[in-house]
Amino acid sequence: MAEIVKLYGLRASRFSNRINIALQLKGVEYKYYEEDLKNKSASLIKYNPIHKKVPTFVHNENPIAESLVILEYIDETWKTHPILPQHPYERAQARFWCRFMDDKVMAAAWKAFFVKEEQKQGLEEVNEYLEILEKELKGKYFGGDNIGMVDITGNFIVRWIPAIQELMGVEIFTEAKFPKLGKWSHDFATHPVVKEVLPSKEELIVAFKRFLNITN
Amino acid sequence: MAEIVKLYGLRASRFSNRINIALQLKGVEYKYYEEDLKNKSASLIKYNPIHKKVPTFVHNENPIAESLVILEYIDETWKTHPILPQHPYERAQARFWCRFMDDKVMAAAWKAFFVKEEQKQGLEEVNEYLEILEKELKGKYFGGDNIGMVDITGNFIVRWIPAIQELMGVEIFTEAKFPKLGKWSHDFATHPVVKEVLPSKEELIVAFKRFLNITN
Numbered sequence: 001m002a003e004i005v006k007l008y009g010l011r012a013s014r015f016s017n018r019i020n021i022a023l024q025l026k027g028v029e030y031k032y033y034e035e036d037l038k039n040k041s042a043s044l045i046k047y048n049p050i051h052k053k054v055p056t057f058v059h060n061e062n063p064i065a066e067s068l069v070i071l072e073y074i075d076e077t078w079k080t081h082p083i084l085p086q087h088p089y090e091r092a093q094a095r096f097w098c099r100f101m102d103d104k105v106m107a108a109a110w111k112a113f114f115v116k117e118e119q120k121q122g123l124e125e126v127n128e129y130l131e132i133l134e135k136e137l138k139g140k141y142f143g144g145d146n147i148g149m150v151d152i153t154g155n156f157i158v159r160w161i162p163a164i165q166e167l168m169g170v171e172i173f174t175e176a177k178f179p180k181l182g183k184w185s186h187d188f189a190t191h192p193v194v195k196e197v198l199p200s201k202e203e204l205i206v207a208f209k210r211f212l213n214i215t216n
Numbered sequence: 217m218a219e220i221v222k223l224y225g226l227r228a229s230r231f232s233n234r235i236n237i238a239l240q241l242k243g244v245e246y247k248y249y250e251e252d253l254k255n256k257s258a259s260l261i262k263y264n265p266i267h268k269k270v271p272t273f274v275h276n277e278n279p280i281a282e283s284l285v286i287l288e289y290i291d292e293t294w295k296t297h298p299i300l301p302q303h304p305y306e307r308a309q310a311r312f313w314c315r316f317m318d319d320k321v322m323a324a325a326w327k328a329f330f331v332k333e334e335q336k337q338g339l340e341e342v343n344e345y346l347e348i349l350e351k352e353l354k355g356k357y358f359g360g361d362n363i364g365m366v367d368i369t370g371n372f373i374v375r376w377i378p379a380i381q382e383l384m385g386v387e388i389f390t391e392a393k394f395p396k397l398g399k400w401s402h403d404f405a406t407h408p409v410v411k412e413v414l415p416s417k418e419e420l421i422v423a424f425k426r427f428l429n430i431t432n
Contacts, residue, residue: 050316050348062305069311076304088292089278095285100266132266 005030006058012207014156015067016055020197026078083149098153163204221246222274228423230372231283232271236413242294299365314369374401379420
C-alpha cells in the first residue's frame with residue numbers, strides 16, 4: 001500500500017512545527033495543509049473530533065493528535081534518523097525532558113508572557129527551569145550529536161520565546177544569560193533541515209500580533 | 217546483575233499507585249518506600265533532585281520520574297503483561313488517552329474540586345470528558361480484555377474522584393450517570409492484582425482530610 005501521510009498544521013504553532021521537523025529529518029513524504037483556526041477545515045474536524053486542534057497527523061487515514069504522541073508514532077514507524085534513543089533508560093530520560101519542556105518551561109514562560117498577575121512568579125520559574133536545562137545540555141544537542149525529540153520539543157525556546165519576548169517586552173531567554181542554550185539554539189535553527197521549516201522570529205511576531213489583536 | 221528495583225511513593229497518591237499497579241501486574245519484585253511529603257527522605261531527594269516528587273522509580277540505581285514516563289519504561293523493560301499495545305497506531309491511541317486522562321479529565325475534576333471560582337466550568341468540562349470516555353470504552357477495559365496503560369492512568373476515576381467528591385460534596389462521577397465507566401471502575405477495582413494495591417475510598421478520605429486540613 002502506498003503511504004499516505006498528511007499533516008494539518010499551522011506555521012505559527014510550535015506544536016505543528018515539531019511534526020514538520022521530525023518528518024523532514026526522517027525524509028518522510030507528506031502533504032501539509034495549513035489550517036485557518038478561525039475557519040477550521042472539514043478534514044481537521046473529521047480527523048480530530050475531540051480536540052479539533054493542530055497538529056493533526058494522518059497516516060493511511062489513521063489520525064493522531066497531540067504533538068508528543070505524534071512524534072513517538074513517527075519514530076516508531078519511520079526508523080531513519082531516530083529521535084528517541086534505543087535504550088529504555090535513555091528513552092525514559094528523553095521523555096522526561098520532553099515533558100519538562102512542555103509542562104515546566106513552556107507553562108512558566110507563557111504565564112510570564114500572558115498572565116499579568118502571575119508574571120513575576122512565571123519569570124522566576126522559567127529562569128530556574130532554563131538554568132536546569134543549561135546544566136543538562138551536555139552535547140551539541142540534547143539528543144547528542146543529532147537532533148532528538150527533546151531538541152524538537154524545545155523548538156519554542158529557539159524561536160517562539162524570542163519572538164514573544166520582543167513583542168511583549170518581557171525578557172526570558174538571552175544568549176548572554178544562557179550561553180550553552182544560546183549555542184544550542186543557534187545550531188538547531190541553522191541545521192539544514194530545521195532551517196527550512198522553522199518560521200522566522202519576524203514571521204512569528206506578525207502572527208502573534210494578529211493572534212493577540214495587537215495593532216501597533 | 218541482580219535487578220534492584222525501588223519505588224518511592226505515597227499510598228494516597230494516584231500517580232504512585234499507577235506504578236504499584238504496573239509492577240504488580242508484571243510480577244516485578246521491588247522494594248516500596250512510603251514517603252512522608254512533609255519530611256522527604258534523603259533517598260527521594262537524591263534520586264529526584266529536580267522535582268523531589270513521588271513517584272520516583274529506581275532501577276539498578278537509575279532514577280526515573282513522572283508516572284507516565286515510568287510506566288513506559290516498565291513496559292519496555294519487563295515484557296510480561298504488556299500495558300501498551302504492540303502496533304504503533306494503537307500505541308499512539310493509548311498514549312493519547314493517557315494524556316486525555318491527565319490533562320483533561322483530572323485537570324477539570326481537580327478544578328471543580330479545589331478552585332472555587334472555576335467550579336462550574338470544571339464540572340461542565342469533566343462531565344463532557346467523562347462522556348467522551350463513556351463512548352470510547354468498548355471492551356471490558358480500555359486495554360481490551362486486559363488492563364492497560366489507559367486503565368492504570370484512569371485509576372483516579374475509580375477511587376480518587378469518588379473519595380474527594382464525597383469529602384467536598386461536589387458530584388462528578390456516579391455509576392448512574394456513566395454506566396459503562398461504572399462497570400469498568402468496578403472491574404478494575406476488583407481485579408485480583410489491582411485490589412491488593414488500590415487504597416480504599418475511606419482511606420483516601422482520611423488522607424485528603426489531613427492533606428487539606430479538614431478537621432471535622
